[in-house]
Amino acid sequence: MAMVWARLAFIVGILSLFHAGYSAAQHRAYLRVTEQEYTALPTDISVQGLLSLLLAMYGILHIAGDFKEIRANVQLQNKSWETVGNRPTFYTFAHRGRALSPNYVMPPSSSPQDMVETLPS
């Protein structure tokens, strides 16, 4: 819900900014036509421009989300070697974890102990 308001605020801010810019251009054209001096923009146009800038900034900050910490080592504080030293492109699957799956089939081995265990008692 907050996202919808943020998006709305951003769009309204940008449109209002364009509107302020367009009206400033119109104002200058009017002054040129009536041969008046151009000293400053009328206050309402500049106030509108400033407010629409702030509105657009508010909207975009909510859309963009949280800031990330600027110090590079702070986000590593709680990470262990397990996560940082993980190398997903080098995963091997030939480990003992295979035996934990329900599909595991014991490989036929020929050690003397197994032969003893399979002797008919």
Added chain:
Amino acid sequence: MATLDLDWEEVRDQLRAWREDNTRHSEEVVDTWEHCLKHYKTKLGDERWMVEEQVFVAGLDCNRLDIADPCLMALNEQFPGSLRVRKLRAMRFEALEKFDEAMEVYDNIIRQDETNSTARKRKVAVLRGQGRITDAIKELTEYLKLFMSDSEAWQELCDLYLKEGDYSKAAFCMEELILSNPHNHLFHTRYAEIKYTQGGLDNMEIARSYFCQAAKLNPGNVRALYGLFMSCTQVLSSPKLSAQKKKETQQLATWALKEVSER
């Protein structure tokens, strides 16, 4: 096999977090997929294919080919002829221990696309899976001559050298990693541990300074603090040390022990 009460959106967010965090929670991924997210496949949108890939690798890891195969078929249907899907198929061969076929597929991929780095890295993984560590080292050094800024590959090379017991070369790899990530306290700790293992007064002093740096970067790293204490005691036990340095090292050791006991 009932569907758990988990909210499928929560599961999707959790999988995304694991994907970005680079962690290996294969069993949990398989469990949550099987019991919850599998039934909401179509609601995932664009993210579906990344999730399918993640579940596929997790399924291979847990030896659950019944989970992995449907994912591969779905990916193949969506992206026919894609090199990434072909790489996944080769990983499936690896999981079934059909290493020669896997190597063939990787060679084909490399022939088709010279710049594909993941296929080359998988070749190293195949050699490692077969237990041919020296061949894996050779292949990985060839890869690093071409792609020298790949920090994951340097980490893997360091690990392979440690398996072989070649500590000086492993220390060199860690140095490369520290050069590219100087703020990472874990790399400093690992480097210091390798130097400590090598032994000798010079290596012990280097280990001590790197443990100090790791503790400075992250005061919560108990491993670095304890390593600092151990390397200080080792340095103190050596005969040729000036009295000034002895006192400093002793103070450092007592400080480190105090920090460890506080945490």
